[in-house]
Amino acid sequence: DAGVTQSPTHLIKTRGQQVTLRCSPKSGHDTVSWYQQALGQGPQFIFQYYEEEERQRGNFPDRFSGHQYPNYSSELNVNALLLGDSALYLCASKLSGLLYLNEQFFGPGTRLTVL
Amino acid sequence: DAKTTQPPSMDCAEGRAANLPCNHSTISGNEYVYWYRQIHSQGPQYIIHGLKNNETNEMASLIITEDRKSSTLILPHATLRDTAVYYCIVRVANFGNEKLTFGTGTRLTIIP
Numbered sequence: 001d002a003g004v005t006q007s008p009t010h011l012i013k014t015r016g017q018q019v020t021l022r023c024s025p026k027s028g029h030d031t032v033s034w035y036q037q038a039l040g041q042g043p044q045f046i047f048q049y050y051e052e053e054e055r056q057r058g059n060f061p062d063r064f065s066g067h068q069y070p071n072y073s074s075e076l077n078v079n080a081l082l083l084g085d086s087a088l089y090l091c092a093s094k095l096s097g098l099l100y101l102n103e104q105f106f107g108p109g110t111r112l113t114v115l
Numbered sequence: 116d117a118k119t120t121q122p123p124s125m126d127c128a129e130g131r132a133a134n135l136p137c138n139h140s141t142i143s144g145n146e147y148v149y150w151y152r153q154i155h156s157q158g159p160q161y162i163i164h165g166l167k168n169n170e171t172n173e174m175a176s177l178i179i180t181e182d183r184k185s186s187t188l189i190l191p192h193a194t195l196r197d198t199a200v201y202y203c204i205v206r207v208a209n210f211g212n213e214k215l216t217f218g219t220g221t222r223l224t225i226i227p
Contacts, residue, residue, distance in 0.1 A: 004158070033213055042202060042217030043159065056214055090158050094213065104215065106158030 002027065004093050004107035012113045013081050021076040021110045025093030032074040033104065034066060035090040043090055049074055050096060078112075086114045119203045124222040133190040135221050137203030140184040147208045148179060149215070150188045152199040159202065159217075162188065198225045 005024045013019050025032050031050045035043035045058035049068035068074045072093075078085055088111050092104040120138040127133040139148065150162040163170055163177045165186070170177045176189040190197055202220040206212065 031213060033215075035215075035217075040219075042200075042219050043215070045214045045216065048213045055211060058214065092158070092215075103161040104213065106160065108156075108158055 004029075004091055004105050006089075006091050006107040006110050008110060009108070010111045010113075012115065014115050015081055015083060017081050018077065018079045019081060019112060021078075021089050021091075021112070023074045023076070023091030023093075023107060025072050025074070025091075026105050029093035029095055029105070030072050031094050031096050032068060032072065033092045033094075034074070034076045035092065035106075036060070036085075037088040037090060037109070039087070046076070081114045083114050086112060088112075119205055119218055121201075121203055121218060121221045123219065124224070126224050126226055127190075127193045128226050129195060130192055133193040133197065133223060133225070135188040135190075135201050135203075135223065136185065137188070138185045139203070139205045142183050142205050143207070145207050146205045148177065148183075148186050149204040149206065150175070150177065151202045151204065151215070151217075152197075153202070153220070154196075154199040162201075164208075193223075193225045195225050195227065197223065199223060 004026050007022045033048040034046040037043040046060050048056040052068045063079045065077045088109040090109045091107045094104045147164050147166050149164040151159040153159045163175050165177045179186045200220040200222050202217050
């Protein structure tokens with residue numbers, strides 16, 4: 001059973017460009033969250049998608065947007081890239097429902113470098 | 116979500132028990148304590164969670180004080196593979212709230 005997968009593993013962009021990162025959740029999982037992890041810091045919550053809608057959002061500007069497809073896979077889009085957007089972007093998935101409140105499964109992340 | 120405080124780093128000898136403390140003095144009655152760890156170059160991994168009772172699973176034990184203002188994660192027989200950053204997180208566990216608020220964690224180094 002494949003866990004959470006993310007693509008690409010590494011990416012280099014320049015300031016002002018746009019980027020799309022992709023996430024395939026663990027098999028059967030219907031809820032996807034995205035996190036940004038700057039060097040030396042803990043992951044910071046960006047947003048969460050469920051039933052193809054953004055259900056919860058952290059303190060990130062509108063330049064950060066996302067999408068969830070009917071097969072539960074998800075994309076994170078970042079427009080007008082800034083140097084400060086350089087980070088490891090993590091995707092996490094879980095099953096919805098009261099029986100599955102506690103454990104989220106994280107992917108290995110996409111390392112984005114903005115020059 | 117309540118704020119947590121952890122020591123920035125700890126060492127532990129291989130084969131000994133590793134005890135990682137976490138302070139969450141402002142925790143609310145409906146907030147759970149979660150522990151995740153992040154091994155270098157990987158995504159975080161769930162370890163254990165608890166509300167007020169002590170918990171144990173195949174990976175670790177979680178001891179929560181009676182007033183719930185602090186907790187300790189115990190890795191009973193630490194191995195080199197347990198070297199990682201350990202995060203203590205407090206959150207309300209309900210449908211619709213999936214946000215995990217990570218701090219900077221404790222960097223645990225297992226010494227051979």
